[in-house]
Each structure stands twice: as structure tokens, then as C-alpha cells.
Amino acid sequence: MLTSFMEGLLCCLTSKSTNIVVPVETSESADGYEFVEVKPGRILRVRHILPDRSVVEEPTGQGGSVSCKRKITVYRNGQLFIENLGDRASAELKTCQNGQTEPNSTVEVEQTDCGNSSPPVGIPETRKRRRKPRRTVVIDCERKISACKGTHSDVALFFIHGVGGSLDIWGSQLDFFSRLGYEVIAPDLAGHGASSAPQIAAAYTFYALAEDMKLIFNRYARKRNILIGHSYGVSFCTFLAHEYPEQIHKMVMINGGGPTALEPSLCSIFNLPTCVLHCLSPLLAWSFLKAGFAQQGAKEKQLLKENNAFNVSSFVLRAMMSGQYWPEGDEVYHAELTVPTLLVHGMHDKFVPVEEDQRMAEILIMAFLKVLEDGSHMVMMECPEAVNTLLHEFFLWEPTTPPPFNWDGPVEDWPCNGGRKRWCSYSMLAERLKVRGEGEAVV
Numbered sequence: 243m244l245t246s247f248m249e250g251l252l253c254c255l256t257s258k259s260t261n262i263v264v265p266v267e268t269s270e271s272a273d274g275y276e277f278v279e280v281k282p283g284r285i286l287r288v289r290h291i292l293p294d295r296s297v298v299e300e301p302t303g304q305g306g307s308v309s310c311k312r313k314i315t316v317y318r319n320g321q322l323f324i325e326n327l328g329d330r331a332s333a334e335l336k337t338c339q340n341g342q343t344e345p346n347s348t349v350e351v352e353q354t355d356c357g358n359s360s361p362p363v364g365i366p367e368t369r370k371r372r373r374k375p376r377r378t379v380v381i382d383c384e385r386k387i388s389a390c391k392g393t394h395s396d397v398a399l400f401f402i403h404g405v406g407g408s409l410d411i412w413g414s415q416l417d418f419f420s421r422l423g424y425e426v427i428a429p430d431l432a433g434h435g436a437s438s439a440p441q442i443a444a445a446y447t448f449y450a451l452a453e454d455m456k457l458i459f460n461r462y463a464r465k466r467n468i469l470i471g472h473s474y475g476v477s478f479c480t481f482l483a484h485e486y487p488e489q490i491h492k493m494v495m496i497n498g499g500g501p502t503a504l505e506p507s508l509c510s511i512f513n514l515p516t517c518v519l520h521c522l523s524p525l526l527a528w529s530f531l532k533a534g535f536a537q538q539g540a541k542e543k544q545l546l547k548e549n550n551a552f553n554v555s556s557f558v559l560r561a562m563m564s565g566q567y568w569p570e571g572d573e574v575y576h577a578e579l580t581v582p583t584l585l586v587h588g589m590h591d592k593f594v595p596v597e598e599d600q601r602m603a604e605i606l607i608m609a610f611l612k613v614l615e616d617g618s619h620m621v622m623m624e625c626p627e628a629v630n631t632l633l634h635e636f637f638l639w640e641p642t643t644p645p646p647f648n649w650d651g652p653v654e655d656w657p658c659n660g661g662r663k664r665w666c667s668y669s670m671l672a673e674r675l676k677v678r679g680e681g682e683a684v685v
Contacts (some may be wrong), residue, residue: 270363278429279437280457284445289409290462291420295393305388306641310580310607314379322573324609327382381607383580391640392423392492396465400482401428402455404473405562406530406554408435411472414626415633422634427462429455431475435557446558447565448504452481459486466491470635472622473497473593474562475572477504483581493579493634494633496586497619500598501576501605504566517556536590536618545623566625576605583609584636586629588617611635 274291276452311327390397399419401412409416409428416426432450444450455478459467467489471479476498483490535542554562583606587599596613603611612632617625 267437275436278458280459283438284440284454286429286432286454286458287409288427288458288462289408289416291416291426293420293425297419305386307386308582308608309384311382312380312548312577312607313575314381316377316574318374318376320371322506322577324577325349329502330590331372341664348381353614361630367420377574379574379578381580385580385582387582387640388470389640390466391638392419394466395656398462398464398467400425400459400462400467400469400479401426401433402469402471402475402478403428403431404471406434406457406559407472407475408553409621410435410447411620415470415622415630418626425464427458429458432556433562435653439555439558441557442528443561443565448477448568452478456485465489468492468494469506470494470633471496471498473499473619474566477568480571480576480579483579484575487580490581491543492585492636493581494586494636495583495602496622496629497591497594498599498602498626499594499600500584501571501573503570503572504568505568506564514650533592534619535624537617539626542624545620573605576602578605580607582639583622586610586613587611587613588619588624589613589615590618590620591621593619605683 274289276288276290277285279285279289303379313325313327315323315325317323380576383478401409403409403411403413412428421428431438432454450495457537459482463486466490469482471477471494473496476495479493479495479498482495490600531538531542535545540565585599587594589596599611603609614625614628615623617628622629
């Protein structure tokens, strides 16, 4: 503590940061590590493992097909109205936090807080609230989703860490999936790990870092790519999924939080001068250990040390926290995503409450939320076996395409009946009944 205080005092007197991350001089690949110059003088360390494949197997199955049809309307009072219009299952599972579902697959939520919102009481009030929509988005697409095996040469896994981390936090995942034959790519964000750390705050805005990730993605992308993000890294995954919708096959969000735009906090401790933050760095590291892990023992301390987590300069940390401005990344932005997404949440996470990941699962068209009771914010380090199993099962998952049905047969045999109502919407059932002249459909 005394040493940190003296270093901070020296920082104040010299107006320079004493903890500056610099890249390794060589740019040659060694032990799977590469150094990529994304811009002049801006160098990122990347761990790239391309396993030896004795037999390359191409995908044999056709996979499943999922229709994504929804209409998203945003009103001037902040109300978000989602109408799922598809005749397939995924879009019809959307619910609000009140736990209610609708056979019409219509979700009506408030952009500020879904759990505290109340549905309209009467028709006049509903019409009044929806009179002047501010924005309307219509999504109509069909995705073919197949299993991604490590032996497929057209599959690449991208791992993106969050604030204060490094690519080393993915050590267990990188080793596990590379042994299974997957090509894995994990970069260090600027100022983190062994990447270069420019001494200018503009180098750490969301857009600057997102541009870095675009260049890394374009360099290593295959035909089918899976994005895995943690915390702040989830925002870069959703950004890439919007930029390259045809190339992103699946996505994993680990403790990423809700679908809200990123905005720096005005009352944050990170608004303090850099030298003050440097003096407080031991306290910040201790706070991160307490909040980031369910248990705070010698094992967790060793994990932080070995994985180079929360080991960035005070200047970089302050610039990162004050540069999280992404107004486009709101709920509508996330609701437009059609990529299948797995959300993993550590129950003891003190940074991101589980309600935020539940909210994200509600907004996304096709999302699966898995909660690990023994994990916290750094769940991939605390529970590597459980996380690796969840990810691998998700990579191999493919939807089951329902077989064709005889619509001229008895109504009881239609997919809307017999406990399989989610295979077609109420509007579709009503239309079929109308065509056959059997009267109006009754819910």
C-alpha cells in the first residue's frame, strides 16, 4: 500500500502514469500469440490457435431453420411494443418480467424498466399511448442453424474480454476448445494485457475499441463464426453481430447485463484524477476480488494474478470507464438481432444483477439463459468445466425443423393442438379455420 501511495505521489508530481502497458517488441507468432497492428502504432496482442486437423469433416446435416418475423414499434413516451409475427417457435417465447405469455406472441414493455411497467387498462388509453410511433422496425428473415463441430474448417471462435481483463481470462476455454479441434481467436483490448496503451483518452472510446474488433474479426473470420463476450466485451459482440449478420452463426453473452445503451456514470469513482486512482489501485483490486468472485480465497487471488486480470494502468481504466458511450446500443438495437444467443450468468455476480440478463433474454428473438449458482462475475474462471460444457452444447445445438403437416386433416392434428401450440401462431390458426369455413377461432 505504501509503495502504491509513493508511486501515485510521483505520478502527481510528474503528471505521468507509472503503470503503462507496452507490447512485446516482436510481432512474430510464438506459442499461438500474434501482434496485429490495427492502426499505425496501435498494436493488439492476439492469441490465435489453429489446431492440426488430420481429417477435416464438412457439415453433413442440413441443420434447422428458424423464421424470425417481428415488428418493433417505439413510441414517444418510451414504450416498446414488439409483435412477433412468425409461425415458428422462437419468437413466440417472448415474455415480460411479469411471467405472462401470449399466444399472439406480442410483447409490450417499457424501455426504462420492464418489471415495473403496467399494461394498459383500457382501449382508449392504449390508443392514446400508441398514437404517434417514433420508430418502427420490421424484421422478416429465416436463419439456417447447424451444429458447429471443432473438425469443421469453416468455424472460428472469437473470445472478447471486458474492462480490466485480458485474453488470459479465457485460458481454460481456449485450451479446451482448441483441443476439440476449434480455431480460437482471443484479442487483448487496447491498454490491456500485452496490447499497446496509447496515452490519449480518445483511444478507449467504445467506437475506437469496436473498430479494433472489426479489424480483428475481418482478419480471422471464417464462414461461420461464434462470438463469446464477457461483461463489456458483450457489447462488442452485439456490435459485430449487427455489422456482419450473415457471418455470425451464434453468440454467447457471459454476465453482459441488459440491453441498454452504454453511458458513463457522473458519480463514478473513475472520474477522479488518474494519480488518485493510482493511489487507490490496491483498494480497487480488492473490491474487484470481492465483487468478481463468489469466494475470495487464495485460489481466487491466484486466478487474478495468473490471468492478468484487473492489471491495467489507472489512466487506461479511467479512460475506459468514461468512454462507454454507445447511444445506438439500446433495446431496439438488440431486438433487431436474429442470431441465436446463449446467456450465461453467475448467480453471485455483484456487478451485473440477474434481472439484467433476464431482460436481455426477453428482448432478443432467440435467447437461452443459463444461471450458474456457484459462479459470480468471473464465472468462466470460477467454474471452467461448467462453462465449457454449456458452450460446447450450445455450439453443437441445432433447432429441429418440424415436419410438414397436412392442413386438410382434422383440426386436432394441427401443430397448434396437442401441446404443440408454439409451432404456429393464433393468427395462423384463425386463418386456417377461416379458409376451411369452420367459423372463427376461439382462444
